[in-house]
Amino acid sequence: MGLVIDIPAIVANWKALAAKAAGARAAAVVKADAYGLGADRVAPALYAAGARDFFVALAAEGRAIRPLLPEDARIFVLSGHMEGADLAGLIPLLNSPEQFFRDRTLRPRGPFGIQLDSGMNRLGIEPGEWAAIRTEALAAGPALVMSHLACADEPGHAANAQQLAAFRAMTQGVAAPRSLAATGGILLGADYHFDLVRPGIGLYGGQPFAEARPVVTLALPVIQTRELRPGESVGYGYAWTAARPSRVATVAAGYADGLARALARDGKLALWAEGRACPVIGRISMDLITVDVTDLPDVPPTLEILNAQQGVDDLAALSGTIGYEILTSLGRRYERRWL
Secondary structure, rough: EEEEEEEHHHHHHHHHHHHHHOEEOOOOOOOHHHHHHHHHHHHHHHHOOOOOOOEOOOHHHHHHHHHHHHOOOOEEEEOOOOOOOOOOOEEEEOOOOHHHHHHHHHHOOOOEEEEEEEOOOOOOOHHHHHHHHHHHHHOOOOOEOOOOOOOOOOOHHHHHHHHHHHHHHOOOOOOOOEEEEEHHHHHHHHOOOOOOOEOOHHHHOOOOOOOOOOOEEEEEEEEEEEEOOOOOOHHHHHOEEOOEEEEEEEOOOOOOHHOOOHHHOOOHHHHHEEEEEEEEEEOOOOOEEEEOOOOOOOOOEEEEEEOOOOHHHHHHHOOOHHHHHHOOOOOOOEEEEEO
C-alpha cells in the first residue's frame, strides 16, 4: 500500500493561505501528527518556508516536534496546561481560570497564551471568567490571545459575525497579539485576520480551501483477480452479484486502514486505474476491498483510491463525514512516501 504525501504542495498551500492574510503572521496547525501526514516531516518543511508558529492539541505532540525545530519556533498547545503536563519548550493556551492559576503557580516565568470562548462553548475562558482575571492575566504578558470560530466553513452563518463581535469586545485594549481565524476564518476576509492566522485543513488539501493543491495520493495493491460467471456473488453477505461475466480484483486495504464500510454504502465509490474509474463492489471488510475491473484491458498492480479525480473531501461525502476525518483515519499499515 502506498500513501504519497506531497510536501511541496503543503508548503504551497501554506504560502497561498498566508498571502490571503497578508497583514497577519501565518502559523501552521500540525496537531494529530499533521492531520495524519507526518508532523516530523511537515513542521520542518513549513519552518523552512517561513512558518515560526505551530499549533498542536496536546503537550506530547509538541514535545515530539520540539527537537526538530530551531529555538525561535513557537509551539502552542491548544489543550492548555493539563495537570501533570510537561510543557518544557512549549506555550500552553490557557483555557480556564483554573489553568491560568495552575500555570502561573508552577511556571511563573514560562511563556503562555490565553484562549477565550467567543461563543463556541467548547474550549476557552468565558466572558464572565475573563472579566474576573483579565487584568492579572494581561499583566503576566501572554504571548497570544486567541479564540476559535464554530461556523467559519459556512461564510453566511450568523455565528461568524457574532463571534467576531464577541472576540473584539473581550480583547478591546489588549496589547498582546490576537488570533481568531483558522483556514475558514482566513477565507472570511481581513476583519477576521487580526495579528496571527492558523491555517490547518487547508494546508493538507481539504475544504473549505477550494484552491488548495492536492496533497495525498493513495494506491492499494492488487492481491488477486478472479473471473466470475453471471449469478456469482462477492464478499460478506453476497452484497453484489455479477450480472455479466466479470473480472474482480481484491485489493489490500479495508476499514482497519481508515476506509470505512460506509464508503461503499451507495455503490458510488470507485478505485482508479490510469484515469479510469472501477466500481467498488460488495462490502468493505477489515483488510480487503473488491473492485470490478472488467472494463480494464489489463489489471495494474495497484489501484488508486485517493488521486486527482477523487480527493479526501470526495471520500468524505461518500461516507457522510468530513475530509478531516478521512485524513486523520488513514491507517499505519500504509507505506508512506514523502515527496
